[in-house]
Amino acid sequence: MRKISDSTVRRLSVYLRFLEQTKTPTISSRELARLGGTTSAQVRKDLSFFGSFGKRGLGYAVPELTRRIRDILGLERGYRVVLVGAGRMGGALVQYQGFKQRGFHITAIYDHDARKIGSRWNGLVVRDVTHLENDLKKDPSDIAIVATPAESAQQVVDRLVRSGVKAILNFAPVPLNVPADVEVKTVNMALELETLSYSLANR
């Protein structure tokens, strides 16, 4: 498949969110653009990479387009997700409704702090991170969320990679080294604040 840009994929996600809330049977690229904060040409271009889903003069059939985008994004299947790091951030993520709604199910939580191991979090018992490889051998996961301190993130990621995890969402503020066939997204909140600082400083 032709290489699709990250920005296109992110916009598809945004369109999907609005399509799921749309009550009309059809929607135009213009309206979808307005909702998603982009242009109608951009919407049409984004969709055109994957096919011709609209009807000229009419727009897009909402249920069909919804299904198509879910399919493109790979959301028709559900995902088992393991969480490593039972700190504050981990706690917030386990609770976060947005994940479950979209078919991402957190199936296990790991930490190495003895005080946390064994405690119950949202119905899941926090397990010792040393069990990670064995557990994943029995019950593989495609996706892991890393919410550990910066110091331990890389070593956790090495374990995850060895265990066959192919996609990692990283909240630790360090870039992670992974083989080419593993995808990492790092969310670095301090960095986001710094871009805001930059925009305040340069106006």
Add this chain to the structure above:
Amino acid sequence: MRKISDSTVRRLSVYLRFLEQTKTPTISSRELARLGGTTSAQVRKDLSFFGSFGKRGLGYAVPELTRRIRDILGLERGYRVVLVGAGRMGGALVQYQGFKQRGFHITAIYDHDARKIGSRWNGLVVRDVTHLENDLKKDPSDIAIVATPAESAQQVVDRLVRSGVKAILNFAPVPLNVPADVEVKTVNMALELETLSYSLANR
């Protein structure tokens, strides 16, 4: 000032993080690139937008470059930050050490849930969100973090904008409408997982 791309600003943030950990007195664009996961030409280009900080044949003086980047990013001053939304995510953010380390000080927390108002969070008392405008009139903040449910985010943002906040870090999964002179960064975690899902589905 000439328009600088968001990606350049983000990379400067990354370089800064590594410069602060570097022990050698000078560093080359090549080394900085290796650490930050980019190319040496990119590093030099990024820096060249702001001046000539290096010495040919030698590299960059670490303390000077650190200072320069902190200055470019506007990090030499500290920021007062208000947090709206005392849920799980808000809790994680209040605790997050990365903010304070970089000079972002959370000075107040707001919520509208009566059960949360008055409780103490990391030394701060959660205040009723209806006090927001008045409080900000007395003690202005440049930056706000919004960690409310999607439904209330826009109305909170409207209050913030009226109160003179110029930069918003948004964790609610909705695009926000703000005037052109207000900067918004939205961090949408479900969307990040969806880009991972896409990459798993299309390999």
Add this chain to the structure above:
DNA sequence: TTCTGTGAATAGGTTCACAGCT
């Protein structure tokens, strides 16, 4: 020789504008 700073070349993403279907 090493490594920066920077124009020039290339690649990539966005917008334009219009032919063509409904």
Add this chain to the structure above:
DNA sequence: AGCTGTGAACCTATTCACAGAA
């Protein structure tokens, strides 16, 4: 007439490649 699908034009970001300073 209304709105999609898409090549072409445009604009922006990245990479190349080399002159020049240490």
